[in-house]
Amino acid sequence: MGSEGPADTTADRTDDFPGDSASRPPRTTSWPPRTTSRLFRRGHLVACVAVLCGVGMVVAARLPATVGGFGSLLQTFLPWSGAGVLALLALAGARRSVVAAVAVLLPAVVWCSLFGGMVLDKRGGGGDLTVVSHNVHDGNPDPPGTARSLAASGARLIALEELSPRTAPVYERALADSYPYHSVQGTVGLWSVYPLHDVRPVAIMPWTRALRATVDTPKGPLAVYTAHLASVRAGLTKGFDTARRNEAAARLADAVRAEPLDRVVVVGDFNGTTDDTALDPVTGGLRSAQDEAGAGFGFSWPASFPVARIDQILVKGVTPVSAWTLPRTGSDHLPVAASLRL
Known part of the structure; x- marks a missing residue:
C-alpha cells in the first residue's frame, strides 16, 4: 500500500464567486464619476473668498466717508479690485474647481457693473x-518745457494748479504768445485763446x-472753474x-450750484x-468727461x-466727445485733456 501523495491544492482553491465569469455580478461604478466629483469638491476656499470679494466691492462702492477716510481710500483704488478677480479666476483654474469658477462670476459681474464701461473706447470727434x-x-x-508741451496739445483752454510765486511768471512768459x-x-491759473472776464x-x-472765469467762446459764454482741493x-x-x-x-460745490451760466466746466486736481463718495457734493451735479468719452x-x-x-474735467450743459491723458511732463501728475461740444 503506497502512501497518499500530496493533495492537489488546485482543486481546493475557490473563487469568491464560483462559476464562469458570466455568473459574476457586474462591477458597479459610482455616480457622479470620481473625476467629476472631485471638480465639485475642490476650491471651496477660493469660492468663499470670491463671494466675500464680490460683496466687499458692492459695500465699498457705496461706503460713505467714514472716520479715518477709510471709505475714500477703498473707493480711490477700487478699480484695481479687478486684478483680484483675475487672480481668483486663475486659482479656480489651477484647482480645476467648478464651484470656485462659478463663485468667481459674482465679483466679475460686480466689477463689470461698476467699471466695465470704462474699458471701452468712447472717444469721438467733432468737438468745439x-x-x-x-x-x-x-x-x-x-516749467518752460512743461508749458511748451501743453501748448503743443492745441488746447484752447489750459488750467494749471500748484503754481508758486517762482513758477507762475515762467508759465506766463512761456504761454503768452499762444494764449x-x-x-x-x-x-x-487759467490761460485762454478767447477773452476772459x-x-x-x-x-x-x-x-x-x-478761481472762476467766464470764457467768451465763439459759441457763447462758458463758466470755467479751476480748483486744487x-x-x-x-x-x-x-x-x-x-x-x-x-x-x-463742499465749498466748491456751493459755488458751482450758484453759477448763473448754464454751461459749466470744472477742472483741476481733486x-x-x-468713485469717492466723499466728493459727491461736487461730482454729483456734474458729468465726468473721462467717464463719458474716454x-x-x-x-x-x-x-x-x-x-x-x-485730476478731473467735469462738465454741465456741454457734451464731452473725447478725453485722454497727455504725455508726462516734469510734474508728478499727468496732464488730462478733453474735447467738448458746446
Whole structure:
C-alpha cells in the first residue's frame, strides 16, 4: 500500500464567486464619476473668498466717508479690485474647481457693473473746444518745457494748479504768445485763446486754490472753474485724513450750484476720484468727461506709474466727445485733456 501523495491544492482553491465569469455580478461604478466629483469638491476656499470679494466691492462702492477716510481710500483704488478677480479666476483654474469658477462670476459681474464701461473706447470727434488741466507741481524742474508741451496739445483752454510765486511768471512768459488771455489767482491759473472776464477767486480754503472765469467762446459764454482741493494725509494716528479736502469740495460745490451760466466746466486736481463718495457734493451735479468719452480709466497720478485718476474735467450743459491723458511732463501728475461740444 503506497502512501497518499500530496493533495492537489488546485482543486481546493475557490473563487469568491464560483462559476464562469458570466455568473459574476457586474462591477458597479459610482455616480457622479470620481473625476467629476472631485471638480465639485475642490476650491471651496477660493469660492468663499470670491463671494466675500464680490460683496466687499458692492459695500465699498457705496461706503460713505467714514472716520479715518477709510471709505475714500477703498473707493480711490477700487478699480484695481479687478486684478483680484483675475487672480481668483486663475486659482479656480489651477484647482480645476467648478464651484470656485462659478463663485468667481459674482465679483466679475460686480466689477463689470461698476467699471466695465470704462474699458471701452468712447472717444469721438467733432468737438468745439479742447480743455487741458495739469497740476504742474511746484517742484517741477522744467516749467518752460512743461508749458511748451501743453501748448503743443492745441488746447484752447489750459488750467494749471500748484503754481508758486517762482513758477507762475515762467508759465506766463512761456504761454503768452499762444494764449493772450490769462489769470492767475493764488496757486491756480487759467490761460485762454478767447477773452476772459468776471474772473475771481473762489474761497474753498484759507488761501486761494480755486478761481472762476467766464470764457467768451465763439459759441457763447462758458463758466470755467479751476480748483486744487486740499491734499489728503495718511498717518498712523489719523488714518487716511480727507477732512480738509472734503470741506474744500463742499465749498466748491456751493459755488458751482450758484453759477448763473448754464454751461459749466470744472477742472483741476481733486485729490480724489469720481468713485469717492466723499466728493459727491461736487461730482454729483456734474458729468465726468473721462467717464463719458474716454478710453480706459485715464489714471493721472503718480506720473511714473499712474494708479488713480485724481485730476478731473467735469462738465454741465456741454457734451464731452473725447478725453485722454497727455504725455508726462516734469510734474508728478499727468496732464488730462478733453474735447467738448458746446
